[in-house]
Amino acid sequence: MRPRALHRRVTTRLAGVGTLCPFAGEHGAVATQSLVNIELGRKGVEYLADGLAVEDALEALLNADDGAENRQLHGVDADGSFVFSGEECKPWFGGHDGSDAVAGHYTVAGNLLTGEEVIEAVADAYEEHAPQRGAESQAGTEGARESVPPADGEPTDPDGDGAAPLPDRLVEALAAGHKAGGDKREELTVQSAALVVEDTEERAFGRAYTDLRVDATETPIADLRATYELAVEGHADAMAKYEAWRMKGERATGVRTRKHRNERSE
Structure with a gap:
């Protein structure tokens, strides 16, 4: 079984992190951090495509x-x-x-952080807005924020499960980690x-807001959110x-077809 979507998100106090850390493919997602080795990300996604478990x-x-x-390496697949x-x-x-949490399979990792509370904040925020699984999970829905609607005709909550896109x-998860202290440098x-x-679902058009980067700024989370919202609007x-x-x-084709039929009947 393929997952509906696989993802990575990352922020750091260096420029261009989007070129180094996150890797995602049809069968899984991988992140390489700390002393980065991009080959671990590339080969990780390739191995998942070959059928290996993450x-x-x-x-x-x-x-x-x-x-x-000296590395941090983490990833997810469907299982x-x-x-x-x-x-x-x-x-x-x-x-x-987070594999045993209501949010399904997900991971969080970081280094040079102010403390463990950063990781906890990211995980808590991600789970808070995740799809709800069963009655025991409903308590988290009241705190869900109003989110930007997806741009391809889907409602804000496409599955009716209380989840934001x-x-x-x-x-939001990145923002929570940043607020909790984030990178200590x-x-x-x-x-x-x-x-x-x-996105592993078949679509007539790819969504233009699912691969975004802010490469050099003093306000990375605010700029990433603004970029995302603008990309959603543009899409x-x-x-x-x-x-x-x-x-x-279609209307023009219909008119031409009717006109052609009328001419033939005359």
Whole structure:
């Protein structure tokens, strides 16, 4: 079974994090952090596409990596998740495996953080706006924020499960971690953030707001949210114009067909 969507989101006090950390494909998503090795992300997604489980794929990569103790590597697929932090990562570092939570399979990891509360805040915010599974999960729906509607004709809550759109939930999770302290290197003012969602559902048009980056800014979360909301608005406008053109074309075709039939009958 393929998941409906796979995702990575990330922010740091360095420029261009979106080019280094998040990787997603049809069968899973992987993030490489701390002392970044982009080949771990690329090969991780390839291994998942070859049919390996996420735990087997990422453990195999770490076993072959001489710098594993300086890495953070985590990922998800349709059936599970995996989180690893090497002992030589810079404190505070750590991760969270949310596979048993109501939000399904997800992971959070970070290094050079102000403390564990950052990871906890990200996980809590993500779960708060996640799809609800059963009556025992309904308590979290009252706190769900009003979210930006998806741009391809879907309602804000497309599945009727109390969930905000996935990209929206990811931005909110990053914002919660940032508010809780985030990256402790306050002397580094240039920051970046990125959002990647791999949608496995078939669509007539790809959604233009699921692969976004803010590469250099002093306000990464606010800028990523603004970029996302503007991209949603632009995608909605484009789809509305396309639908109007399509309907106009169908009406014109109908008129020509009727005229042709009338001419033949005469």
